[in-house]
Amino acid sequence: MWPIAGASKAKRLKWGSPQNQISWAYMKQLREKNSSMRVYDVNPYVEVYQFRDHLYGLFNQNCDGAGDVWMYLIKGPEKAMLVDTAYGLGDLKGLVDEITGGLPLIVVNTHTGPDHVLGNVRFDRVYCCDIEEQNIRNKCKPGAWDYLFDENGANIWLDFDRKDLPEYRDYELVGVPNGTTWDLGGGYEVELVWTGGHAAGHAMFLDKKGRCLFAGDDVCSDVIGCGGGPRPGGVNNQYCNLTTYRDQLAKLCRRLDEFDYIFPGHFVVNLENNLLLNILETLNEIIADPECYDYSVEHAGGQGGEKKVRMHKFVKGFGTIAYSANGVYPPEE
Numbered sequence: 001m002w003p004i005a006g007a008s009k010a011k012r013l014k015w016g017s018p019q020n021q022i023s024w025a026y027m028k029q030l031r032e033k034n035s036s037m038r039v040y041d042v043n044p045y046v047e048v049y050q051f052r053d054h055l056y057g058l059f060n061q062n063c064d065g066a067g068d069v070w071m072y073l074i075k076g077p078e079k080a081m082l083v084d085t086a087y088g089l090g091d092l093k094g095l096v097d098e099i100t101g102g103l104p105l106i107v108v109n110t111h112t113g114p115d116h117v118l119g120n121v122r123f124d125r126v127y128c129c130d131i132e133e134q135n136i137r138n139k140c141k142p143g144a145w146d147y148l149f150d151e152n153g154a155n156i157w158l159d160f161d162r163k164d165l166p167e168y169r170d171y172e173l174v175g176v177p178n179g180t181t182w183d184l185g186g187g188y189e190v191e192l193v194w195t196g197g198h199a200a201g202h203a204m205f206l207d208k209k210g211r212c213l214f215a216g217d218d219v220c221s222d223v224i225g226c227g228g229g230p231r232p233g234g235v236n237n238q239y240c241n242l243t244t245y246r247d248q249l250a251k252l253c254r255r256l257d258e259f260d261y262i263f264p265g266h267f268v269v270n271l272e273n274n275l276l277l278n279i280l281e282t283l284n285e286i287i288a289d290p291e292c293y294d295y296s297v298e299h300a301g302g303q304g305g306e307k308k309v310r311m312h313k314f315v316k317g318f319g320t321i322a323y324s325a326n327g328v329y330p331p332e333e
Helices: 021-033 092-100 114-122 130-139 242-253 275-288
Strands: 047-050 055-060 069-075 080-083 105-108 125-129 172-176 181-183 189-194 203-207 212-216 223-227 261-264 295-300 307-314 320-323
Touching (some): 125 189, 189 242
Parallel strands (some): 105 125
Antiparallel strands (some): 047 055, 189 203, 307 320
């Protein structure tokens, strides 16, 4: 993972787990050579890429050692939508307003995760899947950013000015059911599609007019971690497994005529819709035989740092699906 000469003000200090070669090479080429990339004065931490006339990718280096994260901004005829809020580093609201010309804004979350929800406090109202609402409340709270710094207050993973992180403030988080649709004006509809898997209430967002699917962390060119099993302290943990994701993805695969491209929350974007069929095929193989994995990795995790094993199976032409022993099937009632 040789350094990428990106344009963000933030600079990487160290990584956690390394990314695969394909994802890293893609991000290096994109960040160093893409002609649409722009950094706005209002927020020098975010690299803005214009992927369509109406669609912008807002690239953020992850404030911890995990993979860098995408937010997406859709400009409709009358309103705009922001998918995920990252850590809220810099003036995120000011950046969005400058890009959209001050259009009324709808903000949504794909799932719980500090790199997807801690920027919520930059906005007055945020929507999410109702299954995930309490998990997001438990994550986006006072002190949520403290783990980014050591005992002396120094940055651990990413070099940035601490004053540019937001401070927690109360905001309105609205949980909505699967299938909720927002109109950005003139019939420009975006639909919440619940998928489970990576998180209990993980949701994708289907831009019907732009024919794009914003897939969060349930699609990733590096590792699709949709089989982690119940998350400590989480609610609706029965949905954090491959079987739930497989069942919901099967429904989505019957709707491939409604979108053409997939924009995940990390790494390679603008993927063709038929990738979901390959992911579905791999999920079915694992569920039929959890021992069919291609390789496994032992790592420290959980309380006391006990060793855990994470299995990986390759998706045809893509990265891997990662799962643990308790993350294949729903827990027994």
